[in-house]
Amino acid sequence: MGDERRELELPTWGLAVAIHGGILAITLAYSQLPAPLALAALAWLVAWHGSLRHEVVHGHPSRRPWLNALVAGPPWDLWLPLARYATWHRAHHASARLADPRDDPESFYLTAADWNRLSRPAQVLLRARQCLAGRLLLGPIHVVATFWWREVRAISAGDRGLRAIWARHLFLVAGVICWLELVAGLPLWLYALAVLWPANALQLLRSFDEHRPGHRSVMCRAEAPFALLFLNNNLHALHHAHPDVAWYRLPALAREDGGWPGGYATAGYLRLAAWLWRAKDSPVHPDG
Numbered sequence: 001m002g003d004e005r006r007e008l009e010l011p012t013w014g015l016a017v018a019i020h021g022g023i024l025a026i027t028l029a030y031s032q033l034p035a036p037l038a039l040a041a042l043a044w045l046v047a048w049h050g051s052l053r054h055e056v057v058h059g060h061p062s063r064r065p066w067l068n069a070l071v072a073g074p075p076w077d078l079w080l081p082l083a084r085y086a087t088w089h090r091a092h093h094a095s096a097r098l099a100d101p102r103d104d105p106e107s108f109y110l111t112a113a114d115w116n117r118l119s120r121p122a123q124v125l126l127r128a129r130q131c132l133a134g135r136l137l138l139g140p141i142h143v144v145a146t147f148w149w150r151e152v153r154a155i156s157a158g159d160r161g162l163r164a165i166w167a168r169h170l171f172l173v174a175g176v177i178c179w180l181e182l183v184a185g186l187p188l189w190l191y192a193l194a195v196l197w198p199a200n201a202l203q204l205l206r207s208f209d210e211h212r213p214g215h216r217s218v219m220c221r222a223e224a225p226f227a228l229l230f231l232n233n234n235l236h237a238l239h240h241a242h243p244d245v246a247w248y249r250l251p252a253l254a255r256e257d258g259g260w261p262g263g264y265a266t267a268g269y270l271r272l273a274a275w276l277w278r279a280k281d282s283p284v285h286p287d288g
Helices: 010-028 035-057 065-072 082-094 112-117 120-128 132-137 139-156 160-184 188-207 224-229 236-241 247-256 270-275
Strands: 218-220 264-266
Touching: 010 035, 010 065, 010 160, 010 247, 035 065, 035 082, 035 188, 035 224, 082 160, 132 139, 132 188, 132 270, 139 160, 139 188, 160 188, 188 224, 218 236, 236 247
Parallel strands: 218 264
Antiparallel strands: none
16 A cells, blocks of 8 residues: 555546636636536536545645645635544544444434434434435535534634634635635625535435444445545445545455455445435434
């Protein structure tokens, strides 16, 4: 694996150019393009940008963190500082009990004690989030609101390092908003509803059945568009086993390991339609 990290990683550099270049090109030409087509393309590119940032968090495409941060580029998603994402995603990888809310910061489950403290409307919301339609429609705003609430509480408690991270992030966000509003003529409210919401929903599609209580991670035989959008993170058990391996090497590594090693195998993302209106499981972690 050490030799792989010394590569130039041209596919990841090319990916960054395609994503940032695509977003800039579409926003520059926004007034001349059919709005539904432009917004749909932007949603896909912003979701793809989320996958690129995942690669950056894992130390790609270079061994220089400052350069990787530049590759991640502007925060097109607006809501998530790269430094904060890096902190809790690395903690997720370090977790010995994936999906357990007491150990995994990316868990979508609650302990029984936390569940019992919730109001009835909050419980209804979280139950709805366990079906695919609820995850895609309600999940994006719920994830953002929950994350922001925790950040506000930490900042209010006097976390100066967190304040500095958010000050830098908000400066970059202001630049993105100025670009959208003043250069592209794309209102922020429309960008939030028609681009950010579906972009986050696409990312939540990937994580919907990614970790199950009692199991480690999925090995999903993703359909071609999703495998590219998620940068082979559908091979999630393999990614957890080799988190430093670049995205474009994961399929070959799976074949070298004898097919689909570890985790639990699934047929693809279209199969998730079986859970469109019914919960795949309880929002309460089975270990309580």
